Amino acid sequence: MHEVVIISGKGGAGKTSITGAFAHLSENTIICDLDVDAPDLHLLLAPTPLTQEEFRSGNEAVIDPSKCDDCGTCAAMCRFNAIELTKEGFKVSPLHCEGCKVCVEFCPSDAIDFPEKHCGQWSVSSTRFGTMVHAQLFPGEENSGRLVTLLKQKARKIAEEEGHDIMLCDGAPGIGCPVISSMAGTDLAVVVTEPTPSGRHDLERVVKLCDHFKTKVAVIINKYDLNAAQTAGIEEFCKANGYPVICHFPHDQAMTESMVQAQVITEYSTNTASDLLETAWKNMLNLLQDNSK
Amino acid sequence: MIYAIASGKGGTGKTTLSASLVSIWDRPVTAVDLDVEEPNLHLFLHPEETQTRRAYIEVPEPDESKCTLCRKCADICQFKAITIMGETLLVFPEMCHGCGGCLEVCPENALLPGKRELGEIISGTAYGNDFIMGRLRIGEAMSPPLMRHIKEGLTPKPSEDIIIDAPPGVSCPAISAVMDADCIVLVTEPTPFGFHDFKLAWEAFAPLGKPMGAVINRAGIGDTKVQDFCRNAAIPIWAEIPYAREIAEAYSEGAVIAQAVESLRETFETLRRNMQAATQEVPNA
The missing domain is CATH 3.40.50.300 (P-loop containing nucleotide triphosphate hydrolases)
Known part of the structure; x- marks a missing residue:
């Protein structure tokens, strides 16, 4: 099985719209939304949950005021400034607490509990394009990387059971924790960019991350007709570094219109833009074939 | 503001x-x-x-000559940044959140403050x-x-x-x-x-x-x-x-x-x- 992740560095470059179209064009794919922080793929794919489970990860410190004797050891030792002295005594700010257990360990009165955190939920669902694994991290939570890893493990297992040959993942923006986790075991990162200073800058950083983890890269230039000079610059950069550009996609209103209709673009319109994505999908399959030789 | x-x-x-x-x-x-x-x-x-x-962020740096493999550091670490494999203390600095717990808990002063570039x-x-x-x-x-x-x-x-x-x-x-x-x-x-x-x-x-x-x-x-x-x-x-x-x-x-x-x-x-x-x-x- 091949694992593909669609990323971009910059948010809003078109990752999810393109992942949705690829899910439609693919024939035997397990779909995975690894943007667990602000997932959107479900808005296009309208998944029907088959199973839904809680995601529990990490712990958080909670001070029991009946046992606390206000010594302040916890606040002094906390490196995250998560413990404050309030009118009601010392309190842990859940937003600041990193779950490191230092305060729990060193509290002389054993006054700090350390319950496990319920930080999100994840589902296996059916969609019109096949099985989908997805999740939602609760607001402000950490451990997105662990949730991404869990989703990938689950998707691999299902792919094996159902006999899929491709795992298609919608990734998160940025280059941090969830993106790094999404790259583990990935055969190809499809990087979506746009011909703007931010698009170019973020492309350069995210492909460096791919190189760092020895993940192969293919590039899609979205809205390529917005700025010809920027597009040429991106092409040059890709050529110089050996990253194949598998699609130039135009600035197309149909992208938004299809989203409003809860459809992927290749379902919504059969114009040339859709053909371009079909070619991109085939180019990508060829790259996967070449890679595995 | x-x-x-x-x-x-x-x-x-x-x-x-x-x-x-x-x-x-x-x-x-x-x-x-x-x-x-x-x-x-x-x-x-x-x-x-x-x-x-x-x-930088502070991460532990082990001094093997002082470590007695008591496991206290590995036990307190919530981020799987320290483990003991056989007779060796292993530190994975990339996993460390910099809480300082391991340095505090080590009874032998066998962990020193090192750093990781952020x-x-x-x-x-x-x-x-x-x-x-x-x-x-x-x-x-x-x-x-x-x-x-x-x-x-x-x-x-x-x-x-x-x-x-x-x-x-x-x-x-x-x-x-x-x-x-x-x-x-x-x-x-x-x-x-x-x-x-x-x-x-x-x-x-x-x-x-x-x-x-x-x-x-x-x-x-x-x-x-x-x-x-x-x-x-x-x-x-x-x-x-x-x-x-x-x-x-x-x-x-x-x-x-x-x-x-x-x-x-x-x-x-x-x-x-x-x-x-x-x-x-x-x-x-």
Whole structure:
């Protein structure tokens, strides 16, 4: 099985719209939304949950005021400034607490509990394009990387059971924790960019991350007709570094219109833009074939 | 006052807005790019006289000659950064959150404070104001520690403001960017993705109890669900930036749109006034 992740560095470059179209064009794919922080793929794919489970990860410190004797050891030792002295005594700010257990360990009165955190939920669902694994991290939570890893493990297992040959993942923006986790075991990162200073800058950083983890890269230039000079610059950069550009996609209103209709673009319109994505999908399959030789 | 420009969905226009606001702000203001994974504000503000320093996080460095393999450090570590394999203490510095627990708990002083590079902090000036940004080292997974370094250096004087360009999303990096702000501006676009992530952001940030307003970017594309939601939830819409190819092209050339697109000047002035009025309404904020 091949694992593909669609990323971009910059948010809003078109990752999810393109992942949705690829899910439609693919024939035997397990779909995975690894943007667990602000997932959107479900808005296009309208998944029907088959199973839904809680995601529990990490712990958080909670001070029991009946046992606390206000010594302040916890606040002094906390490196995250998560413990404050309030009118009601010392309190842990859940937003600041990193779950490191230092305060729990060193509290002389054993006054700090350390319950496990319920930080999100994840589902296996059916969609019109096949099985989908997805999740939602609760607001402000950490451990997105662990949730991404869990989703990938689950998707691999299902792919094996159902006999899929491709795992298609919608990734998160940025280059941090969830993106790094999404790259583990990935055969190809499809990087979506746009011909703007931010698009170019973020492309350069995210492909460096791919190189760092020895993940192969293919590039899609979205809205390529917005700025010809920027597009040429991106092409040059890709050529110089050996990253194949598998699609130039135009600035197309149909992208938004299809989203409003809860459809992927290749379902919504059969114009040339859709053909371009079909070619991109085939180019990508060829790259996967070449890679595995 | 500290103003955070945030959004659930990426690419809705946080940086565009931050750059424009800095360019028209009527008081001294420090521009802060806290989207350390993919910082972009400098691409529009072109800071000058920049200085770069590296930022680090403390991680344990084992002294094998002193270690008795008692496991206390491995037991306290919640992040799987220390383990004992056979007769060897193994430290995985990339996993460490820098809590210092292992150093405190070690009875033999066999762990010394070492360091891991988080990235760079770059400061300079732009539009006659201070500018500061973080740039996460490629391969570094954790952005909040670098963000903390940047925030610790910020001491707003009463006569000065701070505008923070926040990272996208609603998980820990986004929350840590907005939690010290006096006012949050939520930027979105009127599309199903924009609307969905706007609601997530609203749910995430509303409990912080800070004045919050919405900016609808690319108004006219998609639908009007964001506007309807704002009306029903009594979220003020502080500005609507219309969708226009002219604006998209100016942005693609690296222009600050409040400067490059004449018709937007008043839109941003109104936004600035709305933001400033929102922080005035909070007693003793």
